[in-house]
Structure formats: structure tokens, C-alpha cells
Amino acid sequence: MTESTNTQSDCGPTLGVLLLRAWLGVRAVLTGIEKFSDTRTLQVPLLDAAGKPDSSGAVVEVTQKFYSLHSYHAIPDSMKDKFAQEPLLPSLLTTSYYAVLGWALIALGIAVLLGLWTRASLFLMGLLYVSLTVGLILIKQDAGVAWLAIHVALIAVALSLCRHNRFTLTRS
Amino acid sequence: MSPRDPSPGAVGLGRRRFLKTATAAGISMALAPLRSAYGQAGAPGDAINVALVGLGAQGRVLMDAMLKIPGVRFVAVCDIWPYARTYGQRYLKKNGFEVRAYENHQDMLEKERDVHAVIVASPDFWHAPITNDCLRAGHHVYCEKMMSNTIEGARSMVRTMKETGKLLQIGHQRRSNPRYLVARNRLLGEAHLLGRITAVNGQWNRAVSADLGWPNHTAMTPELLQRYGFADMHQFRNWRWFKKYGGGPLSDLGAHQIDIFNWFLDTTPSTVIGSGGRDYYEGHEWLDNAMVIYEYRLPDGMARAFYQVQTTTSAGGGYFEQFMGTEGTLRMSENPKYTTINREAAAPPWDPWVSRHFLAPQKAPAKSDDDSSGGSEKVDARETAELAGYYLPVILTKAIHQPHLENFFNAVRGKGALNCPADEAFKSEMAVFKAIEAVESRSLVTCQPSDFTA
Structure with a gap:
């Protein structure tokens, strides 16, 4: 009776992290594909x-x-023009960033969906959203910053539940 | 040489009678009579020999459009002004046509034996004499609108068309424009998008402009001008503003749009009132600005149609014909940028028609970062809800007159019927004359159905 109750209570976090991986993975993959x-x-x-x-x-x-x-277009031209005017965002940095952004979203999204090095993938995805947040803060897109904050919060929850992570291709 | 009075010629086998005969004989209604008419002209293959009468601004527009139509072979041009005549001859030579040039159409008709179709773009008061002579000479005719500066002149053209059995297309070019055809036949007809049409309005506003001049060395002699009915060179160049030669702005600009009122509503007006006057220009006879209101008795009920033509304003919103119904509004213009379609909030969804590409949703304008006005908010509680915007995705990649000319030449070849034969155009002609009468008499003018039959 007690063992059965424990099994049932363990099922919730497992399904929870699975749902978070699905949402975050699909979100990242499709956002990356749309850039093409x-x-x-x-x-x-x-x-x-x-x-x-x-x-x-x-x-x-x-x-x-x-x-x-x-x-392929990493971000809309109107936003690119605004970033170009920001002294804290040198063109050398933004050019490289634009070149990898779409591919990085697709790769990290697939990794999170399939459970490839889930912790590392989730953490890198979180860093990517933080990097996007930097740009939006500089051009005063507060709504976009809040939107990305929700993404980062979901990643943080997923990371905190990682010990319940199942259905993965790699163990970590 | 003065314009000859049109007189009825020998009544041959009328076009409609011929159609009935052809049907009875089991021959294609649409093709047989037209092929027969073309065949009499003896044209080899699909080439059509064309003479152009009138090489002013409108004649040149038509000439350019015809140069883009395969199978049109220019053989002659005609204009009383040597300057325009030479221009036309040289212009066509540059485009590969050696044409003979004539001062008047009668000389041209006597000497040119291989003409199949004549394009008439002279001043309005010459339309009827030239068109009637050409029809009687056995040619098909495309004549610019207005048909004539007099009702009797326009009526004579319809009668001559019927007597001779030849084709007479009037230059209401919107009737062959695929954008207008889709708007009328698909949006208003098949989809019945607007619900019951209750109001129409149209306008053509133009900025103030100077009278037309001419290079001094090209001026015609008073004798030459008077031979063709012109008082002097100034009136020749600016004939549109004088009652002896034309019908003024309601005729020059309004005729196109009032024709669309009739065509889209598929009927003719029952009354018209108007106001207008010569308030700005010195030395003109015709009114500068006019505003008229027609009443149309439609099967669903009454609709009123307001029309204004102004030549002393800025472009003021451009030129369009707008049809407003219980479920939506269609604003048509030859210029796509003035064309819009709006659906009332309570109207049934238009998605089925969007999926068939009859119309397409407008993209919402991007909201600026600092837009705090809430653009769609009402400023008055009595305002109707904001309308959903659509556009007409049909495109016209040709010059605006080209489809109408192509329709004429196809009809000459026996491939289809005219989109604006003279008897149909006469209805719009009469609606314009009634509007001019209302403006000049400052009274309500009643129209009888019989008024619109030539």
C-alpha cells in the first residue's frame, strides 16, 4: 500500500518534466525553423x-x-537596425550571434525533446534566452523581456525536476 | 467641311436579327455573325488593319495601348492638326508601321480600302459624324466616350450601329478591366458581399491646372480651324471646357464613374438633383465643380448615389466609385491603391470568398512603440464597430485601356461579344446628360426608363 502510494507520487514530477521538455523543445525547434x-x-x-x-x-x-x-533571417530587419545602433552590441558580436541563433535553437530544441544531455541542453537553452534578453533590455522591449523570463522560469523548473527525468537517450 | 448630319442608311440585316437567324440555323450565336462581319472586310489571318482618328492626348494613350496588342496593324492616321498628324505618323514609323496620314476622316474613308476598324478619339462633337460615316463605310468602330456632346448625336450612333450591323464599342474601359469584372460579377453578384446596397458615392478630384498651350509655329490658320468647327486655337486645344465641343467635367471624368454606378447596380437612375458652377476659372464655359445625387430604385429598395467632380481642389482622396451595403462597403478605383473592401462586424464571415481569392484580408498596420492612442478606440459611443479590411487581389498588368481594346478586336475577329456596345453606353450617356440638366436648371430631374433607350 505504501509502496504503491510512493510510485504514484513519483509519477507526477516525471510527467511534469516530460511536459516541460516537450514544450520547451517544440518551442525552440519551431522558432528556429521559422527563421528559415x-x-x-x-x-x-x-x-x-x-x-x-x-x-x-x-x-x-x-x-x-x-x-x-x-x-534565413535571425531576427526581423527592424530589430536588427535597432541593435546596430546600440554601442554595447558590437557588430562583430551580433554578426556571429545572428549566424548561429537559428541553428542553436533547432539543435537545443531537438536535444531537449530527445533527452540528449538534458541538464546541459536545458542550461544552454536558458543561457540563449538570457542572451536574447540582454538585447531586448537595451532596446527597451519590456514585453519581450517578460516573455523570455517565462521561458527561463520554465527551464529552471525543468532543471529542478531533472532527477525525475525519464525517457531520455542519454543518462545525464 | 462641316459635320454631316447622320441620316439613316439602308437597313440591312441587323445584328440582333442576324443573331436570331444564326441561332435558328444552329450556328454559334456568339461567333458566327461577328466572323461574318469581319470576313466581309477581307482580313487575312488574324491581323486587323486599323485607322486612328484623333491624335490628341487620348488618341496617343490608345495608340500606345494598341501597339502592345498582337495582330493590330496600323494603316492610317487622321487629325486636322498637322503637328499631331506628323507626330502620330513618326511615332508609328518608329514602332514599325508606315501609315498614311489624312486631315479628315472623309478623305481617309475614300482612299483607304483595306481598313477593318477605326478608332475614334477626336473631340466629342466630332464623335457622331465620324463614327456614323465609318460605320456606313463598313468599318467596325471603337469610339471614345462621351459618345457625343448631344443626346441626338449619341442616339444617331446607336441607330447607325443597328442599321449597319457593324460593331461599335464605346470607350468605357473599366468594363473590360478584370478588377472591375471580378468586383461586379463575383463580389457583388456571386458572393453578394455587400448585402442590400443602400448608398453609392463616387468622386474625381483634381488640382487646378493651366489651360493647354501649343508651340507657336504649329498654330493652325483660322480658316483651317473654322473649317472643322473650332473658333480659335485656344478653344481647339482646350475644347473640353467649351459647350460647343464637349460636356465639361461631368462628361469627361464623371461619365466613366456614372457608367460604373449603372453597370454595378444593373439599372438606370429614376431622378437626379445637382449643384455646380463656374466658380474659379476665367474664360471657361463649363462648370468647374459639380455635385449630383441620383436615386436608383433597386429590387431590394431605394439607393442614393452621390457623385462629385472637382477640378479646383487637390487630388482630395483620388478617384473612386464606392458601393455601401448593409453588410459591407466596396470602394473601386482604376488605381488599386484607392480600392478597399470592408466587412461590417455583423456580416456573415467572408472566409469562403477569401479561400477562392475573390478578396484577401488586409495586413494590420504595424503598431508603433509609442502608440498609446489605442487607434481602434471609439471617440463617440454612437460609432459603428471598426470594420474588417480586405483588398482585391486581382491585378491588371496591362495599360488600363488595353483590355477594352482587346475585347473590341476579339469581337471583330468573332471571338466573343463587346463589353460596352453603343446601346449599353447610351444609358450612361443619358444619365450624364440628366445630371448636367439638373445642375444647370437647379431642379430635380426625373428619368423615365424610355429615356435610356436610343
Whole structure:
């Protein structure tokens, strides 16, 4: 009876850390992938109800989303311009940072999802969000800072529950 | 040489009668009569021999549009002004066409035997005489709007078209613009997006401009000008402002937009009142500014349509025709930047039409960091909720007159019907004349359905 109760009480933290890994992993992977997305405008014939070209010969512009390595953009241009004006963010640093940001989010997200060196992966992901926070503080994006703080708090909770971590590819 | 009075010619097999005959004989209604008409002209292949009458600003716009249409072969140009005539001849030569040039259309009709279609872009008061002569000479005609500066002139053009069985397209080019066709046929027709249309308004506002001049050495002699009905060189260059030659701004600019009122509402007005006057320009005869209100009796109920044309303002919001209904508002313009579509908050969702690309949601403007005004907040409790914004994704990649000219040439080839035959254009012509009458008499003018039939 007592053993069964202990097993049930251990299940909660295990599921909790699993959920946190899932959320943080998916969040990071998809955010990283989106940095390789762009939209293009296509011109296609307007179709009638039967699926045939409209009798007017009308052509419509349709916006289509796509992904490619060439479309990579670490952060929006408007934000990049603001960072460029910050004396505490030298261009040498930001250029390298932009180059790895998307790839780092994808790699850390996959590692957290699969349970690859979970503690280290979670910690690095937390540091990445802290680094993003630095930039947002400098350009006074307080809402973004608060948003990232939630991410970091979730990572901290996940790290504190790591002793209950199961379903991992590596032990640590 | 003065304009000849149009007189009824020999009544041959009318176009409509021919259509009925063709149907009875099991021949394609749309193609057979038109092919037959084109065949009589003896055109080899798909090439169409074209003569252009009138090489002023509008004639040059049409010339440029036609140069982009495959199968159009210029053979002659005609203008009383040697300066314009020479310009047209040289311009076409640069574009690969050796054309013969004429001072008047009658000389041209006598000497040119291989013309299939004539494009008329002369001053309005010459439209009817030139068009009637060309139709009677066996040519198909594309004539700029207004059809004429007189009701009788416009009526004579419709009658001649019917008598000769030739094609007569009037230059209301919006009727062939795919953006307008989709707006009318899909948004208002198929999707019935606006619900019951209760109000319409349109405008064309223009900044003050100086009268047109001319290089001194190009001035025509008084004798030459008077031979073709012009008082002097100034009136020749600025004919749009004089009652003898044209219809003023309500005719020059308003005719296009009042035509859209009629076409989109699929009916003609029952009354019109108006106000306007010559308040600014010295030396003009026609009014500078005018505001008119039509009443349209629609199947769902009454709709009122306000129209203003102003030539003494800034662009003032540009030019558009706006249709307002219980479920939404459509603002159409030849210029896509003035075109908007808005859905009332209580209207049914438009998602099905968005998925068919009839319209697309507007992207919300980026909010600036320091925007603390709450842009969408009401400033008055009686305001209606903010409308969802959409745009028309249809694009026109050609010059705005090109689709209408292509429609004309396709009809000449027997490939389809005209988008704006003269009898259809006459309805809008009459609506403009009624508006001018209302403005000048400062009274309510009633329109009978029979007024709109030539």
C-alpha cells in the first residue's frame, strides 16, 4: 500500500518534466525553423466555382509561405537596425550571434525533446534566452523581456525536476 | 467641311436579327455573325488593319495601348492638326508601321480600302459624324466616350450601329478591366458581399491646372480651324471646357464613374438633383465643380448615389466609385491603391470568398512603440464597430485601356461579344446628360426608363 502510494507520487514530477521538455523543445525547434521561412507572391488565374479560369481572365496575386536556407533571417530587419545602433552590441558580436541563433535553437530544441544531455541542453537553452534578453533590455522591449523570463522560469523548473527525468537517450 | 448630319442608311440585316437567324440555323450565336462581319472586310489571318482618328492626348494613350496588342496593324492616321498628324505618323514609323496620314476622316474613308476598324478619339462633337460615316463605310468602330456632346448625336450612333450591323464599342474601359469584372460579377453578384446596397458615392478630384498651350509655329490658320468647327486655337486645344465641343467635367471624368454606378447596380437612375458652377476659372464655359445625387430604385429598395467632380481642389482622396451595403462597403478605383473592401462586424464571415481569392484580408498596420492612442478606440459611443479590411487581389498588368481594346478586336475577329456596345453606353450617356440638366436648371430631374433607350 505504501509502496504503491510512493510510485504514484513519483509519477507526477516525471510527467511534469516530460511536459516541460516537450514544450520547451517544440518551442525552440519551431522558432528556429521559422527563421528559415519567407513568403513569395504568385500570380495565378482566378478560378470559378467549377475550378475553371474565370471568364474575365482575371489573375490574382496569392501569397505563399516557403522555407529555404537562403531565406534565413535571425531576427526581423527592424530589430536588427535597432541593435546596430546600440554601442554595447558590437557588430562583430551580433554578426556571429545572428549566424548561429537559428541553428542553436533547432539543435537545443531537438536535444531537449530527445533527452540528449538534458541538464546541459536545458542550461544552454536558458543561457540563449538570457542572451536574447540582454538585447531586448537595451532596446527597451519590456514585453519581450517578460516573455523570455517565462521561458527561463520554465527551464529552471525543468532543471529542478531533472532527477525525475525519464525517457531520455542519454543518462545525464 | 462641316459635320454631316447622320441620316439613316439602308437597313440591312441587323445584328440582333442576324443573331436570331444564326441561332435558328444552329450556328454559334456568339461567333458566327461577328466572323461574318469581319470576313466581309477581307482580313487575312488574324491581323486587323486599323485607322486612328484623333491624335490628341487620348488618341496617343490608345495608340500606345494598341501597339502592345498582337495582330493590330496600323494603316492610317487622321487629325486636322498637322503637328499631331506628323507626330502620330513618326511615332508609328518608329514602332514599325508606315501609315498614311489624312486631315479628315472623309478623305481617309475614300482612299483607304483595306481598313477593318477605326478608332475614334477626336473631340466629342466630332464623335457622331465620324463614327456614323465609318460605320456606313463598313468599318467596325471603337469610339471614345462621351459618345457625343448631344443626346441626338449619341442616339444617331446607336441607330447607325443597328442599321449597319457593324460593331461599335464605346470607350468605357473599366468594363473590360478584370478588377472591375471580378468586383461586379463575383463580389457583388456571386458572393453578394455587400448585402442590400443602400448608398453609392463616387468622386474625381483634381488640382487646378493651366489651360493647354501649343508651340507657336504649329498654330493652325483660322480658316483651317473654322473649317472643322473650332473658333480659335485656344478653344481647339482646350475644347473640353467649351459647350460647343464637349460636356465639361461631368462628361469627361464623371461619365466613366456614372457608367460604373449603372453597370454595378444593373439599372438606370429614376431622378437626379445637382449643384455646380463656374466658380474659379476665367474664360471657361463649363462648370468647374459639380455635385449630383441620383436615386436608383433597386429590387431590394431605394439607393442614393452621390457623385462629385472637382477640378479646383487637390487630388482630395483620388478617384473612386464606392458601393455601401448593409453588410459591407466596396470602394473601386482604376488605381488599386484607392480600392478597399470592408466587412461590417455583423456580416456573415467572408472566409469562403477569401479561400477562392475573390478578396484577401488586409495586413494590420504595424503598431508603433509609442502608440498609446489605442487607434481602434471609439471617440463617440454612437460609432459603428471598426470594420474588417480586405483588398482585391486581382491585378491588371496591362495599360488600363488595353483590355477594352482587346475585347473590341476579339469581337471583330468573332471571338466573343463587346463589353460596352453603343446601346449599353447610351444609358450612361443619358444619365450624364440628366445630371448636367439638373445642375444647370437647379431642379430635380426625373428619368423615365424610355429615356435610356436610343
